Amino acid sequence: MSARTEYRTCPLCEATCGLEVSVDKGVVTRIRGDRDDVFSHGFICPKGSVLQRLHEDPDRLRAPQVVRDGVRQTVDWPEAFAEIEQRLSPILEEHGRDSVALYIGNPSVHSPAGQLYIRPLAKALRSKNVFTATTVDQMPKHISAGLMFGHPLSIPVPDIDRTDYLLMLGANPKVSNGSLATAPDWPGRMGEIRHRGGKVVIVDPRRTESADIADEHIFIRPGGDAAWLAAVVNQIIADGLSATSRLADMVNGLDDLPELLAGFTPESVEALTGVAADTTRRIAGEFAEAPSACAYGRLGTHAGQFGTLASWLVDLLNVVTDNLDRPGGAMFAMGSTERPRRRAFQIGRWSSRVREYPEALGELPVATLADEILTEGPGQVRALITLAGNPMRSTPDTGRLAEAFDSLEFVVSVDPYLTATSGRADVVLPPPSALQRSHYDLAFQGLSVRNVANYSPPTLPLEPGDMPEWEILTRLALLVAGQGTEIDVGVVDTWALAGQIQTEATKAASPIAGRDPGEIMSELGDAPGPDRIIDFLVRTGPYGDGFGSEPDGLSLDRLREHPHGIDLGPLEPRLPDLLCTESGGIEATPEWITRDLPRLRIALNDSEDGFVLIGRRQLRSNNSWMHNIEALMRGKERFTLLVNPEDAERIGVESGALAHIESDAGELRATVAISDEMMPGVVSLPHGWGHDDPVASLQVAAKRPGADSNTLTGAEVDPISGNAILNGIRVAVTAG
Ligand SMILES: Nc1nc2c(c(=O)[nH]1)N[C@H]1C(S)=C(S)[C@@H](COP(=O)(O)OP(=O)(O)OC[C@H]3O[C@@H](n4cnc5c(=O)[nH]c(N)nc54)[C@H](O)[C@@H]3O)O[C@H]1N2
Ligand SMILES: Nc1nc2c(c(=O)[nH]1)N[C@H]1C(S)=C(S)[C@@H](COP(=O)(O)OP(=O)(O)OC[C@H]3O[C@@H](n4cnc5c(=O)[nH]c(N)nc54)[C@H](O)[C@@H]3O)O[C@H]1N2
Ligand code: SF4
Numbered sequence: 134m135s136a137r138t139e140y141r142t143c144p145l146c147e148a149t150c151g152l153e154v155s156v157d158k159g160v161v162t163r164i165r166g167d168r169d170d171v172f173s174h175g176f177i178c179p180k181g182s183v184l185q186r187l188h189e190d191p192d193r194l195r196a197p198q199v200v201r202d203g204v205r206q207t208v209d210w211p212e213a214f215a216e217i218e219q220r221l222s223p224i225l226e227e228h229g230r231d232s233v234a235l236y237i238g239n240p241s242v243h244s245p246a247g248q249l250y251i252r253p254l255a256k257a258l259r260s261k262n263v264f265t266a267t268t269v270d271q272m273p274k275h276i277s278a279g280l281m282f283g284h285p286l287s288i289p290v291p292d293i294d295r296t297d298y299l300l301m302l303g304a305n306p307k308v309s310n311g312s313l314a315t316a317p318d319w320p321g322r323m324g325e326i327r328h329r330g331g332k333v334v335i336v337d338p339r340r341t342e343s344a345d346i347a348d349e350h351i352f353i354r355p356g357g358d359a360a361w362l363a364a365v366v367n368q369i370i371a372d373g374l375s376a377t378s379r380l381a382d383m384v385n386g387l388d389d390l391p392e393l394l395a396g397f398t399p400e401s402v403e404a405l406t407g408v409a410a411d412t413t414r415r416i417a418g419e420f421a422e423a424p425s426a427c428a429y430g431r432l433g434t435h436a437g438q439f440g441t442l443a444s445w446l447v448d449l450l451n452v453v454t455d456n457l458d459r460p461g462g463a464m465f466a467m468g469s470t471e472r473p474r475r476r477a478f479q480i481g482r483w484s485s486r487v488r489e490y491p492e493a494l495g496e497l498p499v500a501t502l503a504d505e506i507l508t509e510g511p512g513q514v515r516a517l518i519t520l521a522g523n524p525m526r527s528t529p530d531t532g533r534l535a536e537a538f539d540s541l542e543f544v545v546s547v548d549p550y551l552t553a554t555s556g557r558a559d560v561v562l563p564p565p566s567a568l569q570r571s572h573y574d575l576a577f578q579g580l581s582v583r584n585v586a587n588y589s590p591p592t593l594p595l596e597p598g599d600m601p602e603w604e605i606l607t608r609l610a611l612l613v614a615g616q617g618t619e620i621d622v623g624v625v626d627t628w629a630l631a632g633q634i635q636t637e638a639t640k641a642a643s644p645i646a647g648r649d650p651g652e653i654m655s656e657l658g659d660a661p662g663p664d665r666i667i668d669f670l671v672r673t674g675p676y677g678d679g680f681g682s683e684p685d686g687l688s689l690d691r692l693r694e695h696p697h698g699i700d701l702g703p704l705e706p707r708l709p710d711l712l713c714t715e716s717g718g719i720e721a722t723p724e725w726i727t728r729d730l731p732r733l734r735i736a737l738n739d740s741e742d743g744f745v746l747i748g749r750r751q752l753r754s755n756n757s758w759m760h761n762i763e764a765l766m767r768g769k770e771r772f773t774l775l776v777n778p779e780d781a782e783r784i785g786v787e788s789g790a791l792a793h794i795e796s797d798a799g800e801l802r803a804t805v806a807i808s809d810e811m812m813p814g815v816v817s818l819p820h821g822w823g824h825d826d827p828v829a830s831l832q833v834a835a836k837r838p839g840a841d842s843n844t845l846t847g848a849e850v851d852p853i854s855g856n857a858i859l860n861g862i863r864v865a866v867t868a869g
């Protein structure tokens with residue numbers, strides 16, 4: 134029987150849909166939604182069904198590439214690693230650890246190799262210059278969660294399956310399929326809220342696809358969320374509608390709120406936000422009085438001028454209305470590999486060299502990567518390793534970053550494609566495709582609206598010449614640690630896991646406390662790679678079998694027996710146990726964040742004419758990639774500038790004609806699409822385009838290249854989190 138059906142979790146976005154994959158004679162013939170998946174029940178988006186096209190894409194690299202004297206060559210793995218050793222080691226020796234920077238991109242969160250093997254590489258590198266896509270994304274949420282609840286991963290998620298009232302700001306899950314709130318079929322779940330008589334309100338400068346399926350949409354000026362939420366919280370307190378009885382003993386700082394938020398009223402924020410005062414007042418009342426309600430803010434609130442204030446205020450709104458940690462409110466998931474959270478979150482343990490931005494989560498804001506490369510002096514970045522990322526398209530001010538790349542002495546990219554970033558690398562190391570690896574979600578189980586565990590074995594085997602990504606990363610780690618290129622990575626992998634087991638066995642609260650590490654190791658087997666680490670983490674995790682102490686608990690074997698996943702139930706209240714702040718309580722008003730309120734207060738008086746630019750995501754692509762898949766590229770042109778009809782008329786641009794868009798950072802041209810879904814004064818461009826870069830090799834994408842919207846975004850950051858400001862960019866728009 135050569136035809137078979139396999140089930141696996143889609144690794145492309147945070148929704149974690151179950152896929153049913155038909156394979157015939159080693160070839161994937163069809164992918165559709167797995168109707169028996171315990172979480173997604175058959176839901177799928179257009180991206181999930183093209184995993185095999187990614188696998189078969191002729192532009193996907195099958196072997197390492199090395200550029201010597203300007204000429205690109207395909208080489209074998211030993212030669213690629215030898216080249217890296219020869220060129221990277223002298224830089225490390227001569228200029229120190231910080232001279233080599235690391236950039237870690239988004240897909241690394243979606244693969245076990247990325248989740249388990251990048252940290253050891255970063256540790257081996259010991260460079261202060263670690264940058265990730267987190268600082269073009271959700272760093273504000275980690276900071277507010279870290280400071281309010283003690284751990285940067287203690288992020289409350291909206292309990293959308295039970296809520297009566299969902300207030301959503303700066304998110305478009307009909308297209309993005311959700312973020313920091315893992316839920317396959319967000320559109321269906323939003324529909325369910327309405328079916329059971331609840332209400333969905335969306336606050337966004339664009340009337341999005343999600344707004345179309347909500348009860349109410351409210352236009353807000355980009356960057357207005359923090360001020361608006363401050364007014365909402367203030368109003369609720371002023372009206373005596375705040376109710377924290379359930380949490381009262383746990384929350385510190387509530388008494389400071391009236392003074393901290395003084396002056397933010399529905400009227401005072403009207404000019405900055407564009408939201409009518411009576412709308413603000415009405416929403417405040419509705420939210421406070423709903424049987425259950427949750428506020429949820431995402432990328433549009435985080436990647437803006439006041440990202441951390443907005444993120445904090447979202448959680449604060451849930452706290453003051455007694456909606457935190459209860460069904461229908463904002464709750465904490467419990468992933469199957471979660472470790473106990475004990476140490477209070479710290480921030481600013483070191484700073485970036487040039488602009489002195491504080492560290493957070495062990496990384497520095499990627500908006501300052503170009504500064505670190507281009508500014509001479511001790512600690513200057515001279516070489517870069519990029520892992521599953523495309524900073525040349527996904528991070529701000531890419532015009533300046535291109536200049537920075539040109540000045541680097543050496544670049545290594547781990548990427549399956551030659552992109553605007555990896556096309557600039559001296560060595561490219563391509564991992565196999567997603568279908569060739571096992572999958573277990575190590576990141577998003579902890580951010581899920583329901584507790585679920587689902588393991589997928591590899592669907593297709595490795596081909597001759599393939600190197601699994603965990604091995605690529607381990608080899609890089611050994612290399613930067615000065616261990617050369619000849620070591621047996623299997624032995625190193627076993628040794629590293631043995632160390633982990635040993636540490637775990639010394640912890641009093643561990644289910645394997647005092648057990649013989651050798652015995653645990655033998656249960657995990659001798660096949661190196663992510664699977665046995667996952668097995669170890671699951672078995673010692675909150676639902677684990679504890680290697681025998683909880684015979685009905687989870688293990689990898691048990692997960693293998695359930696190809697459609699195991700449902701671990703709805704979210705349950707977790708406070709106060711989950712809290713690990715120094716006080717042991719919820720910090721409602723962390724000083725690190727509230728010190729930014731004066732800046733917000735000043736902004737209330739800002740008056741701006743002219744346009745501001747925001748971004749948007751598109752269903753058929755994933756940030757800067759997946760534009761190379763023909764099946765996803767059919768149809769109308771997608772790289773368009775959305776302009777409100779009145780604005781278009783005023784500045785004389787026409788649908789289908791080109792507009793010129795210019796900011797302080799750069800300029801580009803885009804085809805205009807006139808639409809009343811845009812708030813007047815706001816224009817929108819999707820990011821991740823610009824596939825005509827000569828260094829890239831993406832034949833399908835290059836046919837409709839679009840342009841890179843990040844040539845327009847500048848290097849300014851949210852000062853509290855260092856997150857890039859990608860929305861609300863001042864631009865001039867003209868015809869032509
Ligand atoms: N203007 C603007 N810019 C933005 C955003 C925005 O909204 N507006 N959004 C931001 C956000 S939220 C994010 S997360 C970032 C994303 O920023 P990045 O993560 O830097 O960029 P991606 O476009 O996701 O690029 C991912 C790269 O990983 C490669 N890849 C895919 N799968 C694998 C794999 O399994 N292993 C390896 N090694 N490589 C793989 C792809 O080929 C691609 O080159 O972009 C940010 N940039
Ligand atoms: N198809 C597809 N799915 C994806 C991705 C993709 O590229 N394509 N990327 C994935 C990634 S990496 C992420 S992080 C998630 C992100 O997923 P979401 O957080 O849902 O992000 P977006 O879809 O970019 O929606 C952001 C919304 O914020 C609005 N906005 C912009 N500025 C402001 C503002 O100042 N205030 C408010 N209130 N709204 C504002 C925009 O109009 C937009 O509708 O999506 C993931 N899913
Ligand atoms: S919504 Fe996300 S997880 Fe689901 S099929 Fe699409 S890309 Fe995959």
Ligand SMILES: [Mo]
Nearest residue numbers: 239266269270
């Ligand atoms: Mo993201």
